[in-house]
Amino acid sequence: GAVVSQHPSRVICKSGTSVKIECRSLDFQATTMFWYRQFPKQSLMLMATSNEGSKATYEQGVEKDKFLINHASLTLSTLTVTSAHPEDSSFYICSARYGTSGGCGKNIQYFGAGTRLSVL
Amino acid sequence: DAKTTQPNSMESNEEEPVHLPCNHSTISGTDYIHWYRQLPSQGPEYVIHGLTSNVNNRMASLAIAEDRKSSTLILHRATLRDAAVYYCILRGYTGTASKLTFGTGTRLQVTL
Numbered sequence: 001g002a003v004v005s006q007h008p009s010r011v012i013c014k015s016g017t018s019v020k021i022e023c024r025s026l027d028f029q030a031t032t033m034f035w036y037r038q039f040p041k042q043s044l045m046l047m048a049t050s051n052e053g054s055k056a057t058y059e060q061g062v063e064k065d066k067f068l069i070n071h072a073s074l075t076l077s078t079l080t081v082t083s084a085h086p087e088d089s090s091f092y093i094c095s096a097r098y099g100t101s102g103g104c105g106k107n108i109q110y111f112g113a114g115t116r117l118s119v120l
Numbered sequence: 121d122a123k124t125t126q127p128n129s130m131e132s133n134e135e136e137p138v139h140l141p142c143n144h145s146t147i148s149g150t151d152y153i154h155w156y157r158q159l160p161s162q163g164p165e166y167v168i169h170g171l172t173s174n175v176n177n178r179m180a181s182l183a184i185a186e187d188r189k190s191s192t193l194i195l196h197r198a199t200l201r202d203a204a205v206y207y208c209i210l211r212g213y214t215g216t217a218s219k220l221t222f223g224t225g226t227r228l229q230v231t232l
Contacts, residue, residue, distance in 0.1 A: 049219070095164075108166050114163045
């Protein structure tokens with residue numbers, strides 16, 4: 001399968017600082033990438049959909065000014081958690097959609113390994 | 121949104137086949153059935169997907185009911201490395217329905 005690389009795998013930061021997470025599709029071009037968040041013992045929650053060259057679409061309840069998403073190229077999307085606080089501590093996972101033809105239903109999403117953010 | 125229903129947990133012995141069920145009675149004609157799994161502390165991994173016909177790949181088989189209201193993921197010989205949370209997800213053609221929305225999944229335990 002295709003490979004999605006996410007970096008860093010783990011980050012610990014002080015409250016009030018900003019953290020940037022990178023997501024790269026290594027062997028395919030992804031016009032659409034997704035960012036998810038997962039709290040302990042819970043399922044993944046979609047935060048936003050990132051389209052190359054345009055503004056991200058955020059899910060209801062997700063603050064776009066706090067979670068800045070940039071998708072400047074077909075292989076790279078970044079998520080910046082601005083002014084992080086302890087309640088932002090979570091497992092952040094990116095995903096890239098492979099294939100765009102014939103509607104979205106059959107397209108496979110490949111996921112990064114996740115970034116565990118701990119805000120002190 | 122079309123939703124799926126899966127058992128919270130299942131157990132299997134190693135080397136035995138595992139049948140993971142999924143009910144999706146409100147599936148629409150253009151919804152694909154996707155299966156992903158998530159190992160502990162990892163991102164989800166694609167397993168298999170299908171529309172109407174049964175599907176096989178190196179990881180698993182997907183059996184889809186004739187009326188498409190249910191499906192079964194089949195792991196032919198479970199190993200300890202197959203212990204994970206398995207998610208059955210419907211993915212539509214466009215818009216909100218095309219988003220990969222995760223439910224609670226089935227936690228598979230594999231024992232020796």
